[in-house]
Amino acid sequence: MPTTSSAPGKVYLFGEHAVVYGEPAVPCAIERRATVRVEERDDGRLRVSAADLSLDGFTVEYGADDGVPNVDVPTALVEAAMGYVDAAVASARDAADRPDAGFDVTIESDIPLGAGLGSSAAVVVAGVDAAARELGVELAPETVAERAYEVEKAVQSGEASRADTFCSAMGGAVRVEGSDCRTLDAPDLPFVVGYDGTSHDTGDLVAGVRALREQYDFARDTVESIGDLVRRGEDALREGDVEELGRLMDVDHGLLAALGVSARSLDEMVWAARDGGAAGAKLTGAGGGGCIVALDRDDGAETALSLTPACEEAFRARLADEGVRAE
Ligand SMILES: Nc1ncnc2c1ncn2[C@@H]1O[C@H](COP(=O)(O)OP(=O)(O)OP(=O)(O)O)[C@@H](O)[C@H]1O
Ligand SMILES: C[C@@](O)(CCO)CC(=O)[O-]
Ligand SMILES: [Mg+2]
Numbered sequence: 001m002p003t004t005s006s007a008p009g010k011v012y013l014f015g016e017h018a019v020v021y022g023e024p025a026v027p028c029a030i031e032r033r034a035t036v037r038v039e040e041r042d043d044g045r046l047r048v049s050a051a052d053l054s055l056d057g058f059t060v061e062y063g064a065d066d067g068v069p070n071v072d073v074p075t076a077l078v079e080a081a082m083g084y085v086d087a088a089v090a091s092a093r094d095a096a097d098r099p100d101a102g103f104d105v106t107i108e109s110d111i112p113l114g115a116g117l118g119s120s121a122a123v124v125v126a127g128v129d130a131a132a133r134e135l136g137v138e139l140a141p142e143t144v145a146e147r148a149y150e151v152e153k154a155v156q157s158g159e160a161s162r163a164d165t166f167c168s169a170m171g172g173a174v175r176v177e178g179s180d181c182r183t184l185d186a187p188d189l190p191f192v193v194g195y196d197g198t199s200h201d202t203g204d205l206v207a208g209v210r211a212l213r214e215q216y217d218f219a220r221d222t223v224e225s226i227g228d229l230v231r232r233g234e235d236a237l238r239e240g241d242v243e244e245l246g247r248l249m250d251v252d253h254g255l256l257a258a259l260g261v262s263a264r265s266l267d268e269m270v271w272a273a274r275d276g277g278a279a280g281a282k283l284t285g286a287g288g289g290g291c292i293v294a295l296d297r298d299d300g301a302e303t304a305l306s307l308t309p310a311c312e313e314a315f316r317a318r319l320a321d322e323g324v325r326a327e
Contacts, residue, residue: 002039002104004327005130008032008320009111010118010167011191011284011293013237013245014252015176015230017209017259019161023227024177026237027118027167028186030193030317034109034122035327038130044102048085087151088124092131095147101135114199116285120155121164124148129324141324145169145181156203159210164285171323175234187240188319192296194273194305196265197312198289205286209259222258229255246280246295253282253292261287268310270294276304293317 008029015025041047085105093101105127111119125148132139139147148165163176173186212219229248236244253270256262266283269292273281277300284293294301305314 002037003130003134004035004037005126005133005324006033006035006327007122007125007129007168007324008118008171008322009034009122010164011116011193011291011317012163012282013173013189013293014233014248014282015163015226016285016287017206017256017261018223018226018230019163019176020159020206020209021213021223022178023223024175024230024234025161025163026173026175026184026230026233027163028173028189028191029167029171029320029323030117030191031320032111032117032317033320034107034111034119034126036123036126036130037106038127038134039104040134041102041104044100046086046089046103046105048082048105048107050085050107083155084120084124084151085127087155088127088148089131091128091147091151092135092137095128095132095139095143096135096137098135101131103131103134105131112195112199112291114201115195115290116200116283116287117193117291118164118168118285120152120202121148121168124151125165125168125324129326133326141169142181144324156206159203159206167323169323171320173237173319184237186237186319189242189245190295190297191317191319192273192278192294192302192305193284193315193317194269194292194294194308194311195313195315196263196269196289196291196310198265200286200288200290202286205261205288209261212260219259222255226252226255242279242295242297246278249280249282249293249295250274256283256287263287263289265289265310266292269305269308272304272308272311273301276301 019025
């Protein structure tokens with residue numbers, strides 16, 4: 001019998017990148033989910049079928065004996081796409097003490113890939129949960145979050161925060177500062193997302209910020225300033241002060257741009273959203289291309305984004321109360 005789990009993507013109200021260096025961040029889960037179906041197979045092989053919005057659906061099959069993917073798409077693309085899934089499956093085997101378990105894995109996701117909405121975290125969280133349950137082990141969402149964090153850290157060359165994975169596992173708005181992870185009471189904020197249709201590699205962007213931080217004191221200061229801004233933002237969130245949240249999002253976008261992780265398309269979408277009346281707008285996630293998030297109370301920003309050439313798709317994103325769940 002196959003086992004299926006799903007987990008949500010996220011937008012960052014604020015704090016991405018700085019959270020990697022121990023500053024606080026507040027990501028919010030959104031109602032776009034990745035669904036992973038897992039069925040144990042008795043030959044020890046791993047077969048992955050991934051249907052995705054920006055990669056054509058593909059299937060990869062390989063076993064411990066050869067390790068060679070058998071597919072028709074370029075190897076680099078497959079390797080990039082498979083890293084997170086492979087490591088998620090390995091984590092579930094470890095949780096169940098079944099190092100040789102083989103699986104058929106099928107992934108369906110309505111989270112654009114590599115676009116700042118946490119597709120990697122959602123796939124890993126749902127994958128660890130489903131594969132562990134398929135092997136008879138129920139993991140608490142906090143445990144799934146911690147295992148998924150270890151996976152993201154390994155795949156992103158040793159650099160990741162717990163923010164994306166904790167948010168995806170727990171749902172709702174969360175606050176992450178180092179290993180201190182909490183869920184927050186938050187109103188359903190009027191998020192609108194603008195997506196430029198491109199993708200990024202989170203590991204590369206994180207490495208770029210690290211290099212800048214090592215070279216320039218101003219980059220260290222910028223990371224600390226993002227932390228200060230997040231602490232101010234927490235007060236505004238508690239008070240439901242959308243105007244103040246928006247102002248702080250605008251500043252956060254400027255600080256992220258100073259760290260080199262914005263892009264022309266992201267800046268254009270941010271300005272379109274502001275011109276359309278958003279309370280504030282910023283890139284979300286790793287940056288470099290992908291998505292922006294704005295606070296839009298009256299649909300003006302969504303309309304402005306949909307009329308902006310840099311924006312391929314604009315959509316509302318409701319807060320997802322539920323994190324990882326069995327389907
Ligand atoms: N539907 C999917 N099927 C298979 N793998 C996926 C899928 N969605 C995401 N992934 C994995 O996640 C990777 C993208 O992760 P990455 O961290 O670069 O971007 P993101 O998580 O979407 O954005 P961010 O980390 O900025 O929020 C893909 O290369 C792939 O390995
Ligand atoms: C850029 C980053 O802060 C968020 C990516 O969604 C990386 C991380 O926290 O692991
Ligand atoms: Mg990611």
